[in-house]
Amino acid sequence: MEPLLRWAAELGVSDSPLPSSPSAAAAPSSSSSPSSCIGRSLVVADFPDAGGRGLAAARDLRRGELVLRVPRAALLTSDRVMADDPRIAACIGAHRPHLTSVQILIVCLLAEVGKGRNSIWYPYLSQLPSYYTILVTFNDFEVEALQVGDAIWVAQKANSSIKSDWEDATPLMKELEFKPKLLMFKSWLWAFATVSSRTLHIAWDEAGCLCPVGDLFNYAAPDDTSSFEEEDIAEVERLTDGGYEDSNAYCLYARKKYKKGEQVLLGYGTYTNLELLEHYGFLLSDNPNEKTFIQLDVDICSIGTWPIDSLFIHPNGHPSFALLCVLRLWSTPTNRRKAVSHQIYSGSMLSTENEMEIMKWLISKCKRTLKQLPTTVEYDEGLLIFLHKIQNSTNCRTDVKQSGFEQDFAVFLRFHRLELDCSDNSRLPLHILRSLERWELAVQWRCNYKKTLKKCISYSESLAHDLLLQLNQQ
Numbered sequence: 001m002e003p004l005l006r007w008a009a010e011l012g013v014s015d016s017p018l019p020s021s022p023s024a025a026a027a028p029s030s031s032s033s034p035s036s037c038i039g040r041s042l043v044v045a046d047f048p049d050a051g052g053r054g055l056a057a058a059r060d061l062r063r064g065e066l067v068l069r070v071p072r073a074a075l076l077t078s079d080r081v082m083a084d085d086p087r088i089a090a091c092i093g094a095h096r097p098h099l100t101s102v103q104i105l106i107v108c109l110l111a112e113v114g115k116g117r118n119s120i121w122y123p124y125l126s127q128l129p130s131y132y133t134i135l136v137t138f139n140d141f142e143v144e145a146l147q148v149g150d151a152i153w154v155a156q157k158a159n160s161s162i163k164s165d166w167e168d169a170t171p172l173m174k175e176l177e178f179k180p181k182l183l184m185f186k187s188w189l190w191a192f193a194t195v196s197s198r199t200l201h202i203a204w205d206e207a208g209c210l211c212p213v214g215d216l217f218n219y220a221a222p223d224d225t226s227s228f229e230e231e232d233i234a235e236v237e238r239l240t241d242g243g244y245e246d247s248n249a250y251c252l253y254a255r256k257k258y259k260k261g262e263q264v265l266l267g268y269g270t271y272t273n274l275e276l277l278e279h280y281g282f283l284l285s286d287n288p289n290e291k292t293f294i295q296l297d298v299d300i301c302s303i304g305t306w307p308i309d310s311l312f313i314h315p316n317g318h319p320s321f322a323l324l325c326v327l328r329l330w331s332t333p334t335n336r337r338k339a340v341s342h343q344i345y346s347g348s349m350l351s352t353e354n355e356m357e358i359m360k361w362l363i364s365k366c367k368r369t370l371k372q373l374p375t376t377v378e379y380d381e382g383l384l385i386f387l388h389k390i391q392n393s394t395n396c397r398t399d400v401k402q403s404g405f406e407q408d409f410a411v412f413l414r415f416h417r418l419e420l421d422c423s424d425n426s427r428l429p430l431h432i433l434r435s436l437e438r439w440e441l442a443v444q445w446r447c448n449y450k451k452t453l454k455k456c457i458s459y460s461e462s463l464a465h466d467l468l469l470q471l472n473q474q
């Protein structure tokens with residue numbers, strides 16, 4: 001990590017609260033030579049339960065404070081790679097009409113990787129993760145483990161789209177005389193995952209930019225601003241996490257107060273867990289932006305003007321406003337729909353009977369959906385404990401035997417063409433450990449999905465009960 005931080009300091013990356021020049025960028029204890037670009041506001045630290053490697057506050061930070069400035073010279077963008085290398089620019093220029101900006105950035109990234117130590121980005125590239133867990137890296141077994149049709153479809157669609165992107169870009173990469181290893185789909189997948197999970201937005205390139213050091217911030221779901229204290233709001237200079245500014249630099253800000261040592265987090269956006277998994281390779285057990293979708297018949301979806309992605313269940317089990325409205329309208333006789341539409345659109349309940357019917361429908365829909373899935377929440381929770389344990393196990397065979405998940409594990413090993421006995425008393429091979437990590441993510445996702453449906457059942461049952469009491473009192 002030190003070579004990266006030194007290299008970045010030389011390029012003017014700085015966490016100094018004061019305006020900086022490349023020569024001023026140094027750790028607090030260092031002499032005049034810039035040994036690190038951070039140390040004043042941020043330090044690199046490990047957060048095993050919240051993203052692994054990340055950035056911690058080096059001192060107490062105020063909300064809205066500038067915590068990192070990355071000048072344009074340090075950003076890895078397609079235009080920068082092409083400006084530095086006319087041969088790459090010429091080849092890409094000829095293929096540009098057939099390629100997306102993301103494909104071009106991937107080719108530029110792989111071209112730099114191919115230069116090895118001769119790449120000016122070498123200190124940055126050598127610190128990038130060697131593997132990722134985004135959805136397109138999931139094999140068939142791991143995709144199946146998602147269990148829910150919609151999620152499986154998202155994974156399969158992402159996979160076929162990345163394959164065709166790679167095929168389309170291969171003639172260009174051959175023209176650039178990439179080494180055979182860099183021409184492989186595996187390399188494309190790695191570069192795609194790097195771009196997907198690490199780029200920051202810039203106005204002049206849809207693919208975004210790779211931002212050395214700035215891409216060490218881990219993610220927290222954007223907060224509800226109402227939770228901030230009033231004096232905080234008064235002293236706010238910035239409400240955003242950051243962006244590319246007129247000063248020709250990417251500037252990143254603290255979006256809340258941080259105590260020294262606390263992890264400083266960015267809000268990448270409001271993502272559901274499936275989207276987080278697709279683009280970033282992780283999910284949050286407590287994601288306020290989670291949306292749980294249930295299969296709705298066409299006659300329900302097509303009623304009214306609500307977009308299909310607004311028809312979901314919140315993490316607390318409550319149906320979304322639009323889903324509730326749609327169900328109220330759908331359960332009203334066709335000849336009465338027009339008459340009640342103003343009530344529907346304002347979000348009012350139509351009648352106790354109508355609301356009861358909706359709750360009963362939700363209960364039965366969620367119960368049927370849960371029944372159709374191959375495993376229960378309780379089973380998944382047990383499997384998660386097992387998967388966690390087995391990844392850290394030094395005695396696999398015994399741990400598998402005692403777990404009650406021998407069968408699941410046998411199917412998993414068979415998929416990988418491994419014998420159960422091969423996992424004797426040593427640790428499992430690396431590719432198996434990585435597959436277990438992705439399997440665990442898939443089980444986590446489906447388990448959260450089922451938990452939300454169960455919450456929806458409880459919520460609807462309790463509401464139906466209250467409505468019945470109301471009816472009886474009338």
Ligand SMILES: C[S@@+](CC[C@H](N)C(=O)[O-])C[C@H]1O[C@@H](n2cnc3c(N)ncnc32)[C@H](O)[C@@H]1O
Nearest residue numbers: 050051052053197198215216217218219280282
């Ligand atoms: C921009 S990078 C952040 C730095 C990264 N941890 C590293 O070591 O380079 C984004 C990646 O960090 C991980 N990550 C970020 N926030 C996370 C979180 N809250 N929980 C788990 N993983 C997270 C994911 O792997 C994600 O794709």
